[in-house]
Each structure stands twice: as C-alpha cells, then as structure tokens.
Amino acid sequence: MIKKLVSISLLLVMLSLLGAGIQAQDDIETYVLGIPLPFTGSFGSFGQDFERGILLAVSQMNAELEAAGSNIRFDTASADTEQTPEGAARALQTIAQTTGAQVVVGPLTTDEVLGAKQFADENGIVIVAMASSGPAASIPGDNIYRVIYPPDTFSSKAFATIALERGHENMVVLHVDDPFGNGMNEQFIANFQAGGGGEVASFGYAPQSTELSTEAAAVSAALAGFGDNAGFFCVCFPGAAQAFVQVAQVDPILTTVQWMGNEAMTTLEMLEDPGHAQTLINANFVTVSQSAASTPLTPIFNADFVAMFDKEPGIFTNYAFDAANIAMLTMLAAGNDGAAVKSMLPFISNHYIGTTVQAYLDDNGDQAIASYGIRKVSDDGTAFEVIGSYNGNTDTITYN
Amino acid sequence: MPSSLLVTSLVNTIQIGSLYALMALGLTLTFSVIKLPNFAHAEYVTAGAYAALIISLAGVLNPLIIIAVAFLVGALTAVVSHLIVFKPLERQNVSLYTLILASFAVGLIIRYILFTIADYFNIFDLRIAIPLQILFRTGSLILTNLFAWVAPTSIVLVILLTLLINRTALGREMRALANNTILARVIGIPVERVKNYTWLLVGGMAGVAGALWGLQSAVSPLMGWAAIISVFAAAILGGLSSFPGTILGAYVVAFSENTIMLFLNFSYGVDLAYKPAIPFIIIIAVLLIRPQGLTQLLKRAGELGR
The missing domain is CATH 3.40.50.2300 (Response regulator)
Structure with missing residues (x-):
C-alpha cells in the first residue's frame, strides 16, 4: 500500500513538473525568420556568409530578449534559392509552408526577389531584401522592402x-x-x-x-x-x-x-x-x-562576427545583419503577422541606424538615402x- | 566586321576549340567504350581545375607540374566514380536511362563536394596563378603564353590519344569494346581492366582541360557545368563515336560561339548574351538534320582524297 502511495505521489509530482515545463514552454512565443538565400551556385559563398550575419543578429536579439524577461524568441528557417527566380519562389514556399514564417530576410539578387514576389504578395509574406538593387523591383505597394542598400x-x-x-x-x-x-x-x-x-x-x-x-x-x-x-x-x-x-x-x-x-x-x-x-x-x-560606409557599430559587428564564426565577415555581410535587425524589431512591434509587419516596417526602418547607413525607405519600399x-x-x-x-x-x- | 575583330575571334576559336576538343574527346571515349553519355564529365573538368588552382596557390607555378597534378586528380575522380557507382550499376544490367541519371547524381555529388572545399578554403572565382605574358604581337594578332600552353597542350594530347587508340594494344582493346563488348569478352579481352584505363584517360584529359580552362578564366565549382553543353554539342556534331569528327565539332562550336557570334552582333545587333544558345541550336540542328554528325562527311572526304 505504501509502495503504491509513493508511486502515485511520484507520478503526480512528475506530471506536475512536466505540466510546469509545458507551461513554461508555452509561455515562450517563437517568431520564425525565413532565410531564402543562394547557398549553392556562384553566389553560394555570399549566401552562406549572409546567413551567418542573420544568425548573429538573431542570436544577439534572443540574448537581449531573454535578459529583458521577454517571452518572445526568434528562430530561423533557411532554404536555398539556387540563385534562380524559380528557386527563390520554391524556397519562399518551402519556408512558408513548413514553418508558417511571415517575414523573410532575403533573397539576394533582384532576379531572385522578383521570382519570389508573386508568392509573397499572394500570401502576405514580407520580403526584407538586403542586397537587391535592380530598378525592376522598385514597385510601390508590394510586399518587398529593400532596406539599407539603395537601388x-x-x-x-x-x-x-x-x-x-x-x-x-x-x-x-x-x-x-x-x-x-x-x-x-x-x-x-x-x-x-x-x-x-x-x-x-x-x-x-x-x-x-x-x-x-x-x-x-x-x-x-x-x-x-x-x-x-x-x-x-x-x-x-x-x-x-x-x-x-x-x-x-x-x-x-x-x-x-x-x-x-x-x-x-x-x-x-x-x-x-x-x-x-x-x-x-x-x-x-x-x-x-x-x-x-560605416558607423560606430561596424567594428563591433565585425568583432562579434569573428567571435561567433571564427572568420571575418564578407564584404556585404553586415547588410544582412542590419536587414535581420530591422525585420526583428518590426516583428517585436507589430507581432508575427505579415500584414502588420508590412504596415509597420517603414516606420521602424526609418528610425534605424545599423552598421552601414541610416535606413530610410521611399514610396517603393526601397532605401532612399544613398551615400x-x-x-x-x-x-x-x-x-x-x-x-x-x-x-x-x-x-x-x-x-x- | 573589322579585320582586327576577325583575327581576335579566330585566335579565340583556336584556343577555346582546343579546350572543347580535349573535353569532348573524353566524352566521346566514354560513350564509345563505356556506352555512357556521362554528365559527370563536367565535374572531372572542375576537379582538375581546382587541383591546379590549389597547387598554384601553394606556390607551384610550373605549368607542367600543374597539368600533371590536374591529370591525376581528374583521373582519380573518374576512376573512383566508376568503381563506386557506374561499375556496380553495370553489373546490375540497369538501363541506359538509369546510368544517365546516375551520371547526373555523381556529377551533383562531386560538384557539391567541390563547393564545400571551395567554401572552406574560400577559393571561389580565382585564377590559376600563372602570370599572363604577351609572346607575340603584330597588328591585332596577339599571342600570349596562355595561348602557347593551352592550344599546343590540347592539340598534343589529342594527337597522343588518337595514336593510343589507333596504334597501341590498349587502343585496339578499347576499339574492340566500342565495337562489341560481348564479343570482346569472348575473345579474351580483359574488359574490366580496359574500362578502368578508359576512365583513367577520360578523367585525366578532363582534368587537364580544367587546368587549362582555369588559366584563362576564373575557377569556380560551376565552371565545368557551364562548359558541358558546348562540349556535348561538339561530341554530338562529331557523331558521338568519331574522334576526328569530335575534334572538328569542337572547333566548329568554338567558331560559332566566337566568330559567328561576333559577326551576328556586329552586323545584325544580336546580343552577345545569346551566345549560350549556340550549342543548343547546334545540338538540335544536328539531331534533326544529320544525326550521324560530321562522321559521314569526313569519311566521304577521306574516300575522295584516295
């Protein structure tokens, strides 16, 4: 009888602990940041380096959120665009369908951004591109924001x-x-x-x-x-x-x-x-x-990057870092909702100074300050x- | 079209045509002896180019050593892909379509291994570090040390391969295999050994082509794949089984991509961005109009010459 009571008590204790764990897990709300970039092809090294820049931004943001007692955390989901417009569309679709991501940082080139545009517009997913500069993607009212790097x-x-x-x-x-x-x-x-x-x-x-x-x-x-x-x-x-x-x-x-x-x-x-x-x-x-271009944050970014990845960042990697920060700050303000992020992103972007220049968007959602x-x-x-x-x-x- | 442009384009035709010939002969040899249109051939080229690049970055700048290392690495890559993938598949008597698909898969695997190596050592878009020097200049004709390496090396290797095929015991065995594998086995030809040598030669020549290609262009994991359609066009133009036809096909493709493309651009404003379409047009035209390629034309020319 005593054995039974002890067993039942232990079981109850374990269940309550498990329940508390689930509760604690439930309290954490995870926002997924999609990363559609070319990880293969001739721009594969750029894509991999940009991904590292985004991962650094996410890691720093999560550490700050945890220290501040926030229940929000960011996670990432990457997919290879294969450096083609069709590949970019597939990558965006894969990320959206497997993780429900509402915001992605990438793709890289204008060709890829335009390839992903239709799926993004139709499904309310916000594209935050960090290096696309072709005038062909300067379109007002769509779901594409091209931050930091001017057209x-x-x-x-x-x-x-x-x-x-x-x-x-x-x-x-x-x-x-x-x-x-x-x-x-x-x-x-x-x-x-x-x-x-x-x-x-x-x-x-x-x-x-x-x-x-x-x-x-x-x-x-x-x-x-x-x-x-x-x-x-x-x-x-x-x-x-x-x-x-x-x-x-x-x-x-x-x-x-x-x-x-x-x-x-x-x-x-x-x-x-x-x-x-x-x-x-x-x-x-x-x-x-x-x-x-550089700001006081540029050398800090460089040092943090080396500390995390044991290699120097590539020539444009801080663009990806800044784009990820703009995306995450907007999601913290607007929530994990594509429409709200789309509405809020210009406001956040226009108040952001990162590792390159002051971000500021024009009516097309493109960086409007060029230095x-x-x-x-x-x-x-x-x-x-x-x-x-x-x-x-x-x-x-x-x-x- | 100005004469200076014509001269430059003809020099380019010889240089690039020689490289295409080197690559296409390997492809023709694989198709004749192994009976496989091998799409992984592009990656043997890239493997040779990366071997050459790495040792040149390590300070070895003797072109002969660079070419020898590229040959070894290309040959090793081809033999390993044969032993691990193609040979076991042949034993299972799989269809040609399965082998072609397998060659695509082998190519992708090699390509992404090269991507991983290139990313780890950060060696994208680099040139094999032999300085460019002008050896001869008169008017608009300029010949560099790279031309002096690329064209003669390719031509000598093509001649050596032709001699090997036509004048040696191994060549006779290869031709026997190309003719009828079962009969060759029946008469006691060591089929597996001959196939191993074939793969070694094919990979080695592709590796050398990669090293020479890397002398005049930037080495990247996609460089072989970027050239393979032109190489296939040359091989198909040659009828896929004739060495002289393949060599002629290589120069015809290079001539079309350089001289004819420049003529079209200069005379009719056709954008140079259409250059990659030329080998596709050649492939389709040959398959529609003359599936046997240039082989019959060459035979007929030979008969007329007698």
Whole structure:
C-alpha cells in the first residue's frame, strides 16, 4: 500500500513538473525568420556568409530578449534559392509552408526577389531584401522592402556623373544580362545622355558565362570605333569580372582607356592576381561602393562576427545583419503577422541606424538615402581604397 | 566586321576549340567504350581545375607540374566514380536511362563536394596563378603564353590519344569494346581492366582541360557545368563515336560561339548574351538534320582524297 502511495505521489509530482515545463514552454512565443538565400551556385559563398550575419543578429536579439524577461524568441528557417527566380519562389514556399514564417530576410539578387514576389504578395509574406538593387523591383505597394542598400537609380547616376566628370564623350558598357545588369545599363545610359554624354554601346553577357573573350573582343572593337575620350563601364558579377580582366589585360584598346565597374567587381580575389590589379590601376578603375560606409557599430559587428564564426565577415555581410535587425524589431512591434509587419516596417526602418547607413525607405519600399564611397585600387595593388564620396541625394562628388 | 575583330575571334576559336576538343574527346571515349553519355564529365573538368588552382596557390607555378597534378586528380575522380557507382550499376544490367541519371547524381555529388572545399578554403572565382605574358604581337594578332600552353597542350594530347587508340594494344582493346563488348569478352579481352584505363584517360584529359580552362578564366565549382553543353554539342556534331569528327565539332562550336557570334552582333545587333544558345541550336540542328554528325562527311572526304 505504501509502495503504491509513493508511486502515485511520484507520478503526480512528475506530471506536475512536466505540466510546469509545458507551461513554461508555452509561455515562450517563437517568431520564425525565413532565410531564402543562394547557398549553392556562384553566389553560394555570399549566401552562406549572409546567413551567418542573420544568425548573429538573431542570436544577439534572443540574448537581449531573454535578459529583458521577454517571452518572445526568434528562430530561423533557411532554404536555398539556387540563385534562380524559380528557386527563390520554391524556397519562399518551402519556408512558408513548413514553418508558417511571415517575414523573410532575403533573397539576394533582384532576379531572385522578383521570382519570389508573386508568392509573397499572394500570401502576405514580407520580403526584407538586403542586397537587391535592380530598378525592376522598385514597385510601390508590394510586399518587398529593400532596406539599407539603395537601388541602382543612385549608383547608375553616380557612375554617369563620374564618366562625365572624366570627360568621356562616349561609353561602352558590358553588363550581365539579368534584371540587375539590364536595369543598371538602362539607367546609366539615361543619366549619361541627360548629362550631355554621347553614344553608349552596350553588350550583355549571359549570367552563367565563365569565359568572356568574345565579349572582350566586342567591347574593344566598340571602344576603337568611338576613338578618343571613350570610357568603359563594367557591370559584372565577380567570376565574370575576373574572366573579363584576364582577357582584357593584353588587349591594345582596353588597356588604354579608363574603366569604371560595379561594387561586385571589387573583391579581394580580383587583386590576388598581380596582372589583374595592375590592369585596374593602369585603367584608373573606380567604383562607387556603399560597403565603404560605416558607423560606430561596424567594428563591433565585425568583432562579434569573428567571435561567433571564427572568420571575418564578407564584404556585404553586415547588410544582412542590419536587414535581420530591422525585420526583428518590426516583428517585436507589430507581432508575427505579415500584414502588420508590412504596415509597420517603414516606420521602424526609418528610425534605424545599423552598421552601414541610416535606413530610410521611399514610396517603393526601397532605401532612399544613398551615400557611396568612391574607391580605386591602391598603388601597391593590394586593396581598394576610398578616394572620395558620392552623395546620391544631392548628386555631388567630393574627393578626399 | 573589322579585320582586327576577325583575327581576335579566330585566335579565340583556336584556343577555346582546343579546350572543347580535349573535353569532348573524353566524352566521346566514354560513350564509345563505356556506352555512357556521362554528365559527370563536367565535374572531372572542375576537379582538375581546382587541383591546379590549389597547387598554384601553394606556390607551384610550373605549368607542367600543374597539368600533371590536374591529370591525376581528374583521373582519380573518374576512376573512383566508376568503381563506386557506374561499375556496380553495370553489373546490375540497369538501363541506359538509369546510368544517365546516375551520371547526373555523381556529377551533383562531386560538384557539391567541390563547393564545400571551395567554401572552406574560400577559393571561389580565382585564377590559376600563372602570370599572363604577351609572346607575340603584330597588328591585332596577339599571342600570349596562355595561348602557347593551352592550344599546343590540347592539340598534343589529342594527337597522343588518337595514336593510343589507333596504334597501341590498349587502343585496339578499347576499339574492340566500342565495337562489341560481348564479343570482346569472348575473345579474351580483359574488359574490366580496359574500362578502368578508359576512365583513367577520360578523367585525366578532363582534368587537364580544367587546368587549362582555369588559366584563362576564373575557377569556380560551376565552371565545368557551364562548359558541358558546348562540349556535348561538339561530341554530338562529331557523331558521338568519331574522334576526328569530335575534334572538328569542337572547333566548329568554338567558331560559332566566337566568330559567328561576333559577326551576328556586329552586323545584325544580336546580343552577345545569346551566345549560350549556340550549342543548343547546334545540338538540335544536328539531331534533326544529320544525326550521324560530321562522321559521314569526313569519311566521304577521306574516300575522295584516295
């Protein structure tokens, strides 16, 4: 009898403890942050690094929430966009259907963002993109917010202003044939010609290209056709940029004109080949780059990243960190509801200063403050150094 | 089209065509002897390129050593994929479709292993670190040290392979297998050993092609896959079983992608972004109009020459 009583008592104690545990578990409300990014493909390393930036933001936010006694925690759910529009749509669908996530940080490129747009709009899921800049995704009223990184309407104007300031009468553009590259090309032509520039010859290359000797030959011939005072503008992804510089460095025309290039060209891998570095130095290569911007939070982010992952963050990783923070702060204010987040996000974003610049959104939900560093290759060819700045809101260049 | 552009495009045609020939011959050999259109072939190219890149980053800049290492790694990758996947599947007498699907799977596995290695060592979009130098320049004709390595190495390897196939005992055994595997087994040809050598040669040549490709482009885990459609187009144009046809096919594809593409761009404004469509057009055109490829044309030309 005593044994029975003891057993029943123990059982009751265990059940009550279990119940308390369940109760405690129930008290914690978990918001899921989706991470649709390219983890494979040529942007796989960017995607993985961006994911680490988001995981760092989530980890820090959860620690602060716990310390503050909040019952809200954030969890993440990642899916590979495979660097394609269809892959991005699939990734978003997978995240939404398996976790019920209402907000995602990603995808990466404009192509992917546009691929995920329809599913996001139809299902009330908010996309917080951190690196998409193609004008094609500047759409008012949809569920896409492109925070921190401004659309290429600003950078294309910066490049046009620099080209005109350099005295280029005509330009040749080589651009990746996707919404980002096409948008940048079109905006550049419009700004260049509006500022008094002459003809622009454009050549698109297929995004999957790894060998660009045909393109280099065409660019060279077009530059030769324009004669003196023509400049070259490359809107290329890193791998293609390497392939292009490889063949361009012995071209008699391309080695005698001035070059400009988009930010993605300015990876340190580009400078690992001394021949490539020298080619860019000789071409007086410049880029405009928001990654040059920093705040007092930037070194803290860098140190925290190294502490957590034992490696340095990539060139744009803090964009993902900031985008995740904007998304989480909005969810803390608006709750885990897509419609409420959509309504609240511009207000939160417009009051956020992270590791890059002041976030501020225009009517399209795009970053509206653009402050770029103008960078060139250092004289020893080992780094890209800031030589000036471009204020996108006043269209003014200031050199150091 | 300006003459300078024509000259540049023809140099590119020779350089890229030689690389396509090197890759496509391996594909043709696999199809002839192993009876498999192997989609994992692209990854043997990439494996060789990464082997070459890694040892060049380690400070080895002798092109011969780089090419030798690329050959070994490509060969090893091919032989291992044969021993682990294709050989067991052949023993089960699976259909050709199953083998093709398996080749896709093997390719994906190798590709993602390479992605993991590249991510761990942060070696994306890097070039094999042999400096580029101009060896010869006259007018618009510029020949670099890379051209001097890529074109002759490819051509010499193609010649050596052709000699091996036509003039050696192993080559005779390979041709016997290509002709009739059962009969070859009946007459005492060591079929498995010949297949092992075939995989070794195929992978090795793909590895060398990867190293040479990495000299003029950036090495990434997708580089082999990006080239494979052009390589298949060359092999199909060659009739999938003829070495001379495959070599000719490789140069025709490279000529189409370079000279014809530039002509279309210059004369009719066709965007260069359509360049990747060219091998697809060639594949479809060959399959619709001349499924046997250029083989019969070459035979006829040979007969006329006698």
